[in-house]
Amino acid sequence: MDKQAREKAGLRGVVAGATALCSVGDGHELRYRGYAIEDLAAARTYEDVALLLLRGELPAAAAREAWQQQLAAARVLDPAIEAALLALPAGAPAMAVCRLVADLLACAPDAPDEPEAAAAALLGTMPAALCRWMRAARGQEWPGISRAPSLAAATLEMLHGTAPAEADVRALDVALILYAEHEFNASTFVARVTASTRASCLDAVAAALAALKGPLHGGANEEAMRLISRFDSPAAAVAGVKELLAEKRLIMGFGHAVYKSGDPRSPVIKEAARGLSERHGKQEMFAVAEAIEKTMLADKGMHPNLDFYAAVAYACLGIPTELFTPLFACSRLSGWLAHVGEQRASKALLRPAAEYVGPGPRELPPAA
Ligand code: COA
Numbered sequence: 454m455d456k457q458a459r460e461k462a463g464l465r466g467v468v469a470g471a472t473a474l475c476s477v478g479d480g481h482e483l484r485y486r487g488y489a490i491e492d493l494a495a496a497r498t499y500e501d502v503a504l505l506l507l508r509g510e511l512p513a514a515a516a517r518e519a520w521q522q523q524l525a526a527a528r529v530l531d532p533a534i535e536a537a538l539l540a541l542p543a544g545a546p547a548m549a550v551c552r553l554v555a556d557l558l559a560c561a562p563d564a565p566d567e568p569e570a571a572a573a574a575l576l577g578t579m580p581a582a583l584c585r586w587m588r589a590a591r592g593q594e595w596p597g598i599s600r601a602p603s604l605a606a607a608t609l610e611m612l613h614g615t616a617p618a619e620a621d622v623r624a625l626d627v628a629l630i631l632y633a634e635h636e637f638n639a640s641t642f643v644a645r646v647t648a649s650t651r652a653s654c655l656d657a658v659a660a661a662l663a664a665l666k667g668p669l670h671g672g673a674n675e676e677a678m679r680l681i682s683r684f685d686s687p688a689a690a691v692a693g694v695k696e697l698l699a700e701k702r703l704i705m706g707f708g709h710a711v712y713k714s715g716d717p718r719s720p721v722i723k724e725a726a727r728g729l730s731e732r733h734g735k736q737e738m739f740a741v742a743e744a745i746e747k748t749m750l751a752d753k754g755m756h757p758n759l760d761f762y763a764a765v766a767y768a769c770l771g772i773p774t775e776l777f778t779p780l781f782a783c784s785r786l787s788g789w790l791a792h793v794g795e796q797r798a799s800k801a802l803l804r805p806a807a808e809y810v811g812p813g814p815r816e817l818p819p820a821a
Contacts, residue, residue, distance in 0.1 A: 463710065465710060469637055469642065469803075470637065470645070470796075470799075470803075472636065472637070472795055473486065473509075473795070474486060474506055474634055474788070474791050474792065474795065475635060475636045475788070476636065477635075477636055477711050477712070480711050480714075481712070481714065481715075481717065482717050483635070483717045485505060485633070486506070486509065486510075488505070488511075490630070490631060490717060490718060490721070491717070491721055493505075493630055494627045494630045494631060497511070499626050499630050499633065500517065500520060500521055500603060500604065501517060502629075502633050502634075502787070503520075503572065503576070503633065504516065504517070504520055506633060506634055506787045506788055506791040507568060507569045507572055507787060507790065507791050507794070508569070521602055521603075523573050524573055524577055524604070525577075525602065526577070527573045527574050527576065527577025527578065528577040528578070528580075528581055528598055528600075528607060529577060529578065529581070529598065530578065530581050530582060530585060530598065531557075531578075534554060534557050534578065534582060535582075535585060537557060538550065538553075538582055538586040538589070539586075539589055541553075541590075545586075546666075546775075547583065547586075547587075547775045547776055547778070547779045548663075548665070548666040548671075548672075548778055548782070550582070550583060550779070551579060551583070551662050551779050552659050552662045552663060554575075554579055554582045555579075555655050555658045555659040555662060556655070556659055558575065558578060558655055559653060559656065559659070564653070564655060565654065565655075566653045566655070567654070568654055568790040568791060568793050568797075571655060571658070571790055571793075572786055572787055572790045575655075575658060575786045575790075576604060576786055576787070579779075579782070579783050580604060580607065580608045580783050581598055581599075581607075581611060583776060583779050583780075583783075584608065584611035584612045585611070587612065587773060587775075587776060588612070588614075593614070594614065596610070596611060596614040598611070601616075603622065603626065604783070605622045605623075605625035605626040605629055606622045608625065608780070608783070609621060609622060609625060612771075612776075613771060618732075620728070621729070621732075621770055624725045624726075624766055625766075627721065627725045628722060628763050628766055628767070628784070629780075629783075629784040630784075631721060631722055631763070632759065632763070632780075632784035632785055633784050633785065633787050633788050634785070634788030634791070635785075635788065636711075638670070639664050639665075639667075639669075639670050640661040640662070640664040640665040640671065640785065641661065641785075641788060641789055641792050642664075643663070643664040644657040644658065644661035644789040644790075644792055644793055645792050645793070645795075645803065646803045648792070648793040649796050649799075649801060649802050649803040651797075654793050657789065657793045658786065658793075661785070661789045665778065665781065665782055665785065666778060671781045671782065671785075672778050673705045673706055673758070674706065674761075674763050674764045674767070674777040674778060674781060675764070675775065675777045675778055676705035677706030677761045677764040678764040678765075678767070678777065679705075679774065680704065680705060680706070680745070681738060681741055681745065681764065681765065681768075684744075684745075685737075685741075686737070686741065687741055687744035688744075689741075690741045690742075690744040690745050690748070691745075691748050694745050694748045694749065694752075695748060695752065698752055698753060704749060705760070706757055706758060706761030707757055707758065707761065708755050708756075709756075709758045712756070712758070714756065715756040716756060716757065716758040718758075719757050719758060719759060719761065719762060722759055722762040722763050722766060723757075725762075725766050726739060726742070726762040726763075726766040726769065727739060729766050729770060730765065730769050732769075733769045733770075733771075735765075735768070735769045738768065738769070739765060742761065742762065742765050745761075746761070760781075763777070764777060767780065
């Protein structure tokens with residue numbers, strides 16, 4: 454398939470609807486409701502950004518306080534959900550665990566079905582459930598639900614069983630902000646299609662989770678880490694990537710459907726990853742990542758997307774690789790649900806047309 458046909462098949466550049474949530478400009482910037490992603494990452498928290506997406510404006514102090522209390526109160530593990538997590542077979546895919554959590558929440562008779570309430574329930578339960586499941590799978594004692602004030606702090610505390618350093622919390626918060634929303638990407642579009650049928654908020658999230666799992670989308674951060682981990686020096690990374698490119702293999706964490714001259718989120722997460730690598734003694738891993746970046750630019754003219762240095766940042770924070778995509782999902786919950794709200798408001802059922810390329814009209818042969 455040539456480039457033009459591939460772009461057409463991938464619906465590149467097709468305007469499939471309207472949104473007030475997020476814009477990518479002409480493919481060089483990213484803004485949430487008008488605010489530059491760099492400014493939000495530098496000066497706001499994930500909790501503020503989630504409210505910006507869900508309500509339309511950044512919160513004032515009282516609204517922030519109330520939202521944080523709502524999220525902290527939602528950070529519970531229903532005994533039925535905990536029992537289901539502990540009954541899962543070894544090696545269960547972590548994104549299937551995320552879907553299970555969304556589906557179990559949907560089974561409750563009082564399941565939330567308004568975007569903000571669903572976001573609070575999911576933002577409370579999902580990280581707790583993932584940490585509970587992961588620690589049990591590793592035979593580690595469960596420290597209990599964290600009462601830390603932010604999603605980033607609570608996640609690190611529940612995962613590691615100790616109070617995290619402030620700098621680590623801030624770095625994870627930056628990653629959560631960068632991952633929170635991204636216009637009509639594949640999983641968000643799936644969420645909107647699902648919501649357009651008048652399915653529930655939790656149904657839309659379950660569908661989006663399935664789409665996010667793939668390595669061309671959310672799964673790329675895990676694949677990027679697997680690539681980086683293969684090399685024990687920058688020189689080995691350069692040689693290895695050149696070999697993979699010669700075999701016409703995809704290098705995960707590079708390229709983007711929209712950003713052709715660089716993902717604006719990448720420099721932000723790269724600096725966070727650099728700081729983390731210095732604090733956690735992972736400078737060699739960072740150097741390997743930079744060697745891959747330089748090789749991809751020199752040999753392919755391609756830039757890293759958010760997933761590439763997010764993988765380095767997560768690894769420095771001691772997050773297991775199989776939780777990279779689930780953490781992306783936790784962050785994107787606010788974006789997905791804000792889109793569900795928009796889609797519901799439009800009242801339209803998404804049902805595009807197809808270009809038919811099959812056989813022309815023909816006579817039905819007698820049955821054999
Ligand atoms: N590594 C190596 N080559 C790549 C590449 C990558 N990560 N991404 C694209 N290419 C190549 C393609 O093979 C194709 O080469 P060809 O013209 O010789 O066949 C060319 O670049 C254009 O690729 P195309 O798939 O049309 O680009 P796209 O812009 O539609 O694809 C992605 C965007 C994200 C699907 C693609 O870049 C990719 O698969 N990246 C890796 C997965 C990833 O990181 N996903 C997370 C996205 S945030």
